[in-house]
Amino acid sequence: MKLSQLKVGKKGIVKGFTDLEMSVKLMEMGCLPGEEVTVERVAPLGDPIAINVSGYQLSLRKREASTIILL
Amino acid sequence: MKADIRVALVGNPNTGKSTLFNALTGLNQKIGNFPGVTVDKKTGFCDLPDGRKAEIIDLPGTYSLYPKSKDESIVFSVLADQTNTARPDLVVIILDASNLKRNLLLYTQVADLKIPVVVALNMMDLATRSGITIDIDAFAKKLNVPVVPISARKLQGIDQLKQTISYANKLSLQEDTIDVRSLAPQLIAQIGEEMRVDNPYYALQLAHQHEHLTFLTPQQSDRIEELEQVHAFHSQKAQAAETIARYNFINDLLYDTVTKKETAHEESWSNRIDKVLTHKVFGFVIFFAILMFMFQAIFAWSAYPMELIESLFVWLEATVKNILPAGPLTSLLADGILAGLSGVMVFIPQIAILFAFISILEDTGYMARVTFMMDKLMRKVGLNGKSVVPLIGGFACAVPSIMSTRTIENWKDRMITIMVTPLVTCSARLPVYTLLIALVVPHRTVWGVFNLQGLALTGMYLLSLVSAIVVAFVLKYILKARDRGYFIMELPVYRMPRWNNVALTMYDRAKAFVIQAGKIIISVSIILWVLASYGPGNRFEQIDQKYQQPQYTKTLKPDELDRRIASEKLENSYAGVLGHTIEPAIRPLGYDWKIGIALITSFFAREVFVGTMATIYSVDGDADRIDSVEQKMHNARNSETGQPAFTLAVALSLMMFYAFAMQCASTVAVVYRETKDWRWPAAQFAYMTVLAYSIAFITYQVLK
Numbered sequence: 001m002k003l004s005q006l007k008v009g010k011k012g013i014v015k016g017f018t019d020l021e022m023s024v025k026l027m028e029m030g031c032l033p034g035e036e037v038t039v040e041r042v043a044p045l046g047d048p049i050a051i052n053v054s055g056y057q058l059s060l061r062k063r064e065a066s067t068i069i070l071l
Numbered sequence: 072m073k074a075d076i077r078v079a080l081v082g083n084p085n086t087g088k089s090t091l092f093n094a095l096t097g098l099n100q101k102i103g104n105f106p107g108v109t110v111d112k113k114t115g116f117c118d119l120p121d122g123r124k125a126e127i128i129d130l131p132g133t134y135s136l137y138p139k140s141k142d143e144s145i146v147f148s149v150l151a152d153q154t155n156t157a158r159p160d161l162v163v164i165i166l167d168a169s170n171l172k173r174n175l176l177l178y179t180q181v182a183d184l185k186i187p188v189v190v191a192l193n194m195m196d197l198a199t200r201s202g203i204t205i206d207i208d209a210f211a212k213k214l215n216v217p218v219v220p221i222s223a224r225k226l227q228g229i230d231q232l233k234q235t236i237s238y239a240n241k242l243s244l245q246e247d248t249i250d251v252r253s254l255a256p257q258l259i260a261q262i263g264e265e266m267r268v269d270n271p272y273y274a275l276q277l278a279h280q281h282e283h284l285t286f287l288t289p290q291q292s293d294r295i296e297e298l299e300q301v302h303a304f305h306s307q308k309a310q311a312a313e314t315i316a317r318y319n320f321i322n323d324l325l326y327d328t329v330t331k332k333e334t335a336h337e338e339s340w341s342n343r344i345d346k347v348l349t350h351k352v353f354g355f356v357i358f359f360a361i362l363m364f365m366f367q368a369i370f371a372w373s374a375y376p377m378e379l380i381e382s383l384f385v386w387l388e389a390t391v392k393n394i395l396p397a398g399p400l401t402s403l404l405a406d407g408i409l410a411g412l413s414g415v416m417v418f419i420p421q422i423a424i425l426f427a428f429i430s431i432l433e434d435t436g437y438m439a440r441v442t443f444m445m446d447k448l449m450r451k452v453g454l455n456g457k458s459v460v461p462l463i464g465g466f467a468c469a470v471p472s473i474m475s476t477r478t479i480e481n482w483k484d485r486m487i488t489i490m491v492t493p494l495v496t497c498s499a500r501l502p503v504y505t506l507l508i509a510l511v512v513p514h515r516t517v518w519g520v521f522n523l524q525g526l527a528l529t530g531m532y533l534l535s536l537v538s539a540i541v542v543a544f545v546l547k548y549i550l551k552a553r554d555r556g557y558f559i560m561e562l563p564v565y566r567m568p569r570w571n572n573v574a575l576t577m578y579d580r581a582k583a584f585v586i587q588a589g590k591i592i593i594s595v596s597i598i599l600w601v602l603a604s605y606g607p608g609n610r611f612e613q614i615d616q617k618y619q620q621p622q623y624t625k626t627l628k629p630d631e632l633d634r635r636i637a638s639e640k641l642e643n644s645y646a647g648v649l650g651h652t653i654e655p656a657i658r659p660l661g662y663d664w665k666i667g668i669a670l671i672t673s674f675f676a677r678e679v680f681v682g683t684m685a686t687i688y689s690v691d692g693d694a695d696r697i698d699s700v701e702q703k704m705h706n707a708r709n710s711e712t713g714q715p716a717f718t719l720a721v722a723l724s725l726m727m728f729y730a731f732a733m734q735c736a737s738t739v740a741v742v743y744r745e746t747k748d749w750r751w752p753a754a755q756f757a758y759m760t761v762l763a764y765s766i767a768f769i770t771y772q773v774l775k
Contacts, residue, residue, distance in 0.1 A: 020308065
């Protein structure tokens with residue numbers, strides 16, 4: 001499953017990425033394989049989303065979230 | 072001032088780095104430039120307990136030494152460049168204790184560069200509150216660096232930190248965090264050998280970043296590129312491997328030194344606030360309410376201090392005229408410089424209030440939420456959620472806002488943001504609008520709470536946002552994308568604003584405005600006064616002779632005679648001639664030659680308009696009466712028709728002109744600095760001038 005498909009309030013564990021360039025940027029921000037992510041909320045217009053990862057809140061667009069594969 | 076030791080502050084954004092900087096340096100700070108780049112360099116001095124003086128350099132906040140934006144790229148350059156004069160002897164790396172994992176990534180990178188480091192562990196109270204316990208001794212021992220727990224906001228631990236800085240070793244003693252060499256063994260070895268670099272991580276960073284490091288010669292950079300080809304180095308893959316290795320190290324470190332109590336899943340404060348502030352409906356309602364409140368407040372709260380400043384200058388002008396003997400010099404001082412200055416200084420309260428609001432919005436973390444909410448909308452028109460900050464900042468001043476676009480990673484988004492930011496109503500337009508609105512819009516309360524003048528001003532602000540969005544939308548189809556856009560951004564937890572930081576921003580901005588605008592205003596006022604007080608050939612003598620004839624001296628009262636002489640002299644002065652020259656071009660917009668003079672003088676800075684009006688109507692008016700600019704303009708009559716010069720149509724047409732015209736030399740300069748290509752400011756100037764002329768033309772022709 002992709003992170004972009006996860007519903008608000010649900011948790012998942014990062015398994016890997018489909019895009020190398022994005023993965024480098026996401027991993028620097030603490031979003032890396034083995035990390036637990038929770039979808040906290042969706043922006044009022046449906047995009048971007050806010051997730052909780054590594055103990056803080058990160059916002060990213062759905063397109064970027066779709067490059068994150070969950071366990 | 073010469074410093075004994077140079078200390079750089081490095082850390083993630085939102086870790087309290089600037090607060091620590093303020094705590095260490097107090098008011099003893101200045102903003103300059105890093106050599107060769109235009110990123111603001113904030114430095115200050117700090118007295119160490121051993122009597123030495125430390126120069127503290129505040130580096131831009133970054134999550135990693137691999138820059139994602141222009142702003143962040145400065146950090147590695149400063150830390151690595153051996154030739155850079157700003158190269159620090161010691162790095163104080165500030166870590167957010169409540170968010171250690173992500174913060175430690177940057178620490179491990181900086182530590183591996185083998186520059187002496189001291190760790191400042193900030194926000195310990197926040198960490199404790201969320202159930203995090205850090206074994207600081209074990210933590211320090213594992214890394215083999217001094218670790219000082221601090222609370223920058225509460226000024227706790229600052230003395231210990233100063234103590235630690237003064238005891239800090241000249242050599243780096245920290246443990247290696249990861250085995251850097253294993254990431255690209257041969258490449259690191261060869262770069263190390265050829266460039267005489269003994270630090271493996273420095274060599275690896277050169278391989279990653281050589282393309283945009285200005286301290287490398289083109290030959291060196293080409294050679295590194297060659298070596299990368301030879302050893303089949305893949306930058307992104309190597310970076311991914313490095314990041315994973317670093318987080319493995321961090322996880323091990325945290326496992327041994329940090330315990331987190333599993334608190335019953337209690338919703339954090341920040342989350343609860345977010346539920347309301349980023350709500351589907353209320354989110355936008357609140358955002359627009361905040362903007363509305365901001366503009367109403369700018370008007371309401373500044374009224375009293377503005378009156379004070381205004382009357383101070385009226386008094387000053389009168390005193391100067393009373394004390395000094397009448398003559399050209401007194402007239403220059405009172406009618407030229409003081410009149411011009413007063414026109415601008417009265418806007419200090421409004422500018423200070425505006426900057427206070429913006430700094431509060433940024434400080435609390437609300438600005439990041441606005442970015443989050445607006446991203447989708449902004450993307451539709453070719454912008455980016457992060458464009459919201461420059462656009463709102465544009466309400467204050469386009470110059471720092473255009474510089475702040477550096478945080479936008481995507482080239483096309485950044486260019487469009489730069490192109491449209493000067494359309495947003497900046498504080499220099501505020502004096503022009505305020506004056507013109509006060510002239511033609513009645514001071515009345517409508518619908519119970521709204522001030523009609525405030526509403527008119529809000530309208531001008533909204534118009535500027537709409538025009539920025541429309542232009543961005545057009546540019547979206549003209550510019551071609553260079554790289555893929557993305558939006559990965561931290562949403563910091565909500566905080567109370569740091570009031571002394573807000574006060575410092577107000578003071579800084581007001582000071583910068585007074586100094587920058589003041590310089591221009593004084594010189595423009597002097598030039599203008601000369602141009603308005605002298606004329607070509609012997610025209611002035613002819614006027615004097617004309618009015619000495621009995622047909623005038625007998626029939627006219629002395630007052631009226633003086634006024635006629637003054638008015639005719641102004642028209643025949645150099646300024647008048649200049650105004651008359653451009654009059655045919657501006658008459659379709661409803662302006663006469665006097666407004667023409669103001670258009671010319673405010674060509675480089677909009678706010679000069681008000682000062683010019685003050686000067687022109689002082690020279691023009693009755694010398695014995697000292698009125699405020701508004702009264703002077705209110706009494707002004709069109710020299711041909713005798714009707715009031717500032718009708719609704721003229722004032723609105725002028726406001727439209729100032730809304731769209733690019734009358735700001737500083738903005739042109741900063742756009743050139745940021746784009747490094749004259750075609751950008753040229754294109755911007757051209758489209759804005761065309762818009763200004765056409766919209767002012769339509770406004771006047773429809774309303775007259």
